Amino acid sequence: MADKSFLTWPFFEERHRTLAAGLDDWAGEHLGQIDHSDTDQACRDLVAALGQGGWLNHAAVDPAGVDGLDVRSLCLIRETLARHDGLADFAFAMQGLGTGAISLFGSDAQKAEWLPQVRSGTAISAFALTEPQSGSDVANSTMTAARDGDSFVLNGEKTWISNGGIADVYTVFARTGEGEGARGLSAFVVPADTPGLEVVERLETIAPHPLATLRFSDCRVPAAALIGERGAGFRIAMSVLDVFRSTVAAAALGFARRALDEALTRVTTRHVQGAPLFDLQMVQGHIADMAVDVDASALLIYRAAWAKDNGAPRVTREAAMAKLFSTDQAQKVIDRAVQLHGGDGVRSGQTVEKLYREIRALRIYEGASDVQRVIIARQTLGQ
Structure with a gap:
């Protein structure tokens, strides 16, 4: 429990x-x-x-x-x-x-x-931001949205799009040219059945999720599909991530809590030389480290969430800290749980084996761990 x-x-x-x-x-x-x-x-x-x-x-x-x-x-x-x-x-x-x-x-x-x-x-909805040549470097996006009368015409590709292929609507970020880099992006609502939008590849990963590469070929959407103002796409994307980045950390925390629960069950029911595995001092050390990592993650996550809910205009630093620490430590907690399960830990279908496959992607999407370190460093320097 x-x-x-x-x-x-x-x-x-x-x-x-x-x-x-x-x-x-x-x-x-x-x-x-x-x-x-x-x-x-x-x-x-x-x-x-x-x-x-x-x-x-x-x-x-x-x-x-x-x-x-x-x-x-x-x-x-x-x-x-x-x-x-x-x-x-x-x-x-x-x-x-x-x-x-x-x-x-x-x-x-x-x-x-x-x-x-x-x-x-x-x-079902999806968030289409990543491109083949620009993952965390959103400002380097090259997909275009050209104004044509009362429409925008979208051309380009998006990849690693979660829910790609099953979504009914996509939020798509494309370059409208108001400025260079981050200043020239805008956001659009694009229904999945819009002509010119096609799923060109389904992507398989170690933990099965619906992921796809999308291609936009003269994909025409009405001007009313623009979200917010032209040129505000980068700010919109970052504001959305500011809210949801802490939740990625929370998912990692959920995986870590389950791994700790599974490990506790294992070490209290598995016997070695007539005594529970937990009686070994080294095993107790592993459990202690796991418990500390879980609680420290929770503190960082709910600090960021509390600050956002209580009116903080941006929690970029707090959310980045929560995501970096919680996803990295969840990986360690789950790895320890696998180790404590011995051979059963790597048996396909076992809970800890599933967790081992699930956690890895969280250290990459919505800003990889090293990107979070850059964000934290720059925010700290700015303070």
Whole structure:
């Protein structure tokens, strides 16, 4: 049973504790019923289930203006889902990230059209930022969006797009030319059935997720598809990541908590020379290190989330610290759990083996670990 004592920390309100408990119960009851043999279909089923359960209401704002994005809730949901099922966490996260730009900067018409569908789980969303030659270097994007009358015509490629191939709507970033580098990007809402948009490759990874390369060939969208202002795309992308980067750390924390739980079960039930494995002092040292890494990660994550929810205009440094530390330490926690399981730790299908494959990508997407170090260093120097 995962430790819940952190919910008493002053970062949280009673509504957060209620949310975490309710989702934990729901996940235990519903997620085991989802067939994961077909990854695409599993994601569709998970999005539908999360929508029916009301959990996706937290992933996108209410178009009626009743509520906004609460980062602590997003983090708690991702942590809880990741502890139960990595693909469920992925399905939830992409509903939020995919329409984050619409939630934060979209027009009333864009919000009214897409956010109810995303919140209900009847439409799947995606965030199309990365290009073949520009991953973390967003300012180097080359995809273009040329104004043509009352339309924009998009040309270029996006790759490593989560939900690519199954999404109903993409938030796409393209160069509109207001300036060089970061100053010349804009954001657009592009429905998946728009002529000129095609999925050219599905990408396979060590932990199965729907990923794809997209090609835009004279893909025409109305001027009303522009999110916010022309030239504001970089600022929009960074603002979205400012909200959701902490949640990546929370997912890593969920994986780490599950690994610690599995390790505790292993070392207390496995016997060596007539005594539990836990009686070995070296094993106790491993468990202690894992516990410290888990709690330290949680402190960094919920500090960043609390600061954002309480009006901090930007939490770039705090979110980068949370993502860097939590993803890197989760990798170490899970590796220790695999080691403590011995041969069973690398057996295909074992929980710790699945966690080992799941965690690696989190140290890369939404800003790789070394990119986070650069961000932290520059922010610290700026202070």
